[in-house]
Structure formats: structure tokens, C-alpha cells
Amino acid sequence: MEEELISIKNSAIPLILDAKEEKELEELKLQFLGRNGKLTLALKKITKVPPEKRKEFGMLANEVKEALEEAILNQAKTLKGSVKEKIREKIDVTNPGIKPPLGHLHLVTQAIDEITDIFEKIGFERVRYPEVEWDWYSFEALNFPKNHPARDDWETFFIKEEVHPKYGPMILTPHTSSGQIREMQRRKPPIRMLNIAKTYRRQSDISHVPMFHQFEGLVIDKDIAITHLKGTLDYFVKSFFGENRKSRIRPYHFQFTEPSFEVDVSCGVCNGKGCKVCKSGWLELGGAGMVHPNVLKAGGIDPQEYTGFAFGFGPERCMMMKEGLELDDLRLIYSNKLEFLEQF
Numbered sequence: 001m002e003e004e005l006i007s008i009k010n011s012a013i014p015l016i017l018d019a020k021e022e023k024e025l026e027e028l029k030l031q032f033l034g035r036n037g038k039l040t041l042a043l044k045k046i047t048k049v050p051p052e053k054r055k056e057f058g059m060l061a062n063e064v065k066e067a068l069e070e071a072i073l074n075q076a077k078t079l080k081g082s083v084k085e086k087i088r089e090k091i092d093v094t095n096p097g098i099k100p101p102l103g104h105l106h107l108v109t110q111a112i113d114e115i116t117d118i119f120e121k122i123g124f125e126r127v128r129y130p131e132v133e134w135d136w137y138s139f140e141a142l143n144f145p146k147n148h149p150a151r152d153d154w155e156t157f158f159i160k161e162e163v164h165p166k167y168g169p170m171i172l173t174p175h176t177s178s179g180q181i182r183e184m185q186r187r188k189p190p191i192r193m194l195n196i197a198k199t200y201r202r203q204s205d206i207s208h209v210p211m212f213h214q215f216e217g218l219v220i221d222k223d224i225a226i227t228h229l230k231g232t233l234d235y236f237v238k239s240f241f242g243e244n245r246k247s248r249i250r251p252y253h254f255q256f257t258e259p260s261f262e263v264d265v266s267c268g269v270c271n272g273k274g275c276k277v278c279k280s281g282w283l284e285l286g287g288a289g290m291v292h293p294n295v296l297k298a299g300g301i302d303p304q305e306y307t308g309f310a311f312g313f314g315p316e317r318c319m320m321m322k323e324g325l326e327l328d329d330l331r332l333i334y335s336n337k338l339e340f341l342e343q344f
Helices: 002-017 022-033 038-048 051-090 107-120 178-186 226-241 293-298 315-323 330-334
Strands: 125-127 132-134 170-172 191-200 211-221 247-254 257-266 282-291 307-313
Touching: 002 022, 002 038, 002 051, 022 038, 022 051, 038 051, 107 125, 107 191, 107 211, 107 226, 107 315, 178 191, 178 211, 178 293, 211 226, 211 315, 226 247, 226 257, 226 282, 226 307, 226 315, 247 282, 257 307, 282 293, 282 315, 307 315
Parallel strands: 125 191
Antiparallel strands: 132 170, 191 211, 211 307, 247 257, 257 282, 282 307
């Protein structure tokens, strides 16, 4: 029996030392030390050893097992060292490193940055005013009557705060137009303001979200006319959508402008000829108009001396029209679905 143990040791050690790969070493470990390995099967024969020789047999068996385990461990260290050395030899430190994956700005943020850059080139100053606003700035000073539907709690988010004796209840601003009054209070004409901010309305469905963005343009100076408004709109449309696109204005009604207009952009698919996308050749963009005299008065500006125009659009809508997106659900823009966001 002792001869069998010594034979197992003598045959295993050379094989272990000659192993070239970790996989080969693992197979040798199973061959000799596994559940059905040669040494394991030999140890099971201890019951056949005479009682007086079992102690001597057990000591020899442990020595053989320890020798094999130590040889396997040492060879494993040698193989790992050899692999590391090969890796070092293959590395060329002059090669450029692997760049980690990088994210990008949200598609709405990209649109806002582009819009800002366009208007800054013609002298508009980017400003930012409170998202938590007083009723007076959002409605009263903008010529909204007391019973206007927009001032209802079905349309506007009201804040649980004590009503101000002058400015009324506190609300989440429903439009960036409140910035017009604050800008007029901040400085005297000439004014060229671009206010881009989050706005809030109690609407949530496939075409509305309770929080969205608006950008508000305001120009006030002497002798400002509708022609200045139309020229500014044309400049923005061609800069943002492309040189072949056109803008038009249609009579409409807004409380804080007179006259008021809806602004349309020629369809980028049919170039204004009419197609399945636009029907008439035009796509609605937003609202605009000449600043109402009552709004100028609320901002502390004499309407007999100064005139101005204002416009308000949604960056989300502008972005969707430019990209040609036809979303079944607008809320997808503000979701965390990477398969959608990574496209931009």
C-alpha cells in the first residue's frame, strides 16, 4: 500500500511542474486530489491495512497529499507570474488609452443652449426669474381679468402660503411671461430679454406634462413695430430650423399683447406645399404680439413713449419640430429610457 502512495506522488509531481496553463493544472488537481482522484481512492483502502500499520500509512498519506497541494500552489503562482509578464511585454505605453463611455446633455438642454446662442447674437440677454411666483406677476400685471380661467386652481398650481396683500397668492409660474414685468422693473429701456425657465400647469396626458419649459423674448424701445417682431421671428426660424424655412403670423388673442399673433413655421417635409404631416404647409410654433399698454404701465414704463413686442415658445416643441419627432406620448421626453435618450 505504501508503494502505491509513493508511486502516486512520483507520477503527479512531474506532471504538475510541467503544467503550462491554469486549466491544465486544475485538471491535474482533480485527477489526483478530486473526489475520484487517485490519491483519494488510495486513502479509501486504509480499511484493508493491518491495524498496527494504519498510523504509519496515514502519516505517509498526509505527506503525499501536502506535497501535491504545495506543488500545485507553487505552480499556480508561477503560471500567474508568467501571464503577467506576457501582458507587460504586450503593452505599448505609447498607445492611446481606452476612453470611458461619456454621457451627453439632455435633448431639451441641447435645444435651450442652441436657442440661447441664436438670440445672444442679436443682442438678447439671457435672464432667469422665479419659478415660484406671485399671482400679481403671472396674471394681474399681465392684464388678466380676475375671472380668467387660467387663474383657476384647475389650471394653476397654488402654493400653501399666506396671501400677500399686494401680490396675491403664491403659485408655480404657469408661463415665463411673468419675467416681462420683473425685467421692466429691473431696468429701463432699451430692453432685449430672453427668459428661459421651467413652467408649471395642471395638465398631464400624452400631449401635456405638468412641468415643461418656455422661452420668452421681450424687446422694448422707442418706435418698436410689428416689422421688428416679424424680422426677429424670421431670423430665429432660419437660424434654428434652416435657411429654407419661413415664418408667418396670424391674428390671435392674448391678454398681455395687442395686437396678438400665432406664429407658424413652414413645414420642413413639403416646404410649405402641404402634406400628411402639416396638412396646410404650416406648423404652429407659439404666440407673439405687441406688448399691451397696460402691461407696460404695470412694469413702470410709459406706453406713450415706448413700445415693444414679446414672443413665447416651448423649447420642447421647437426641438421636436426640428428633429421631425412624432411621439405618441410627450412624457417620453422626460422619462429615463436610455434607448430613447441615447439617440440624441
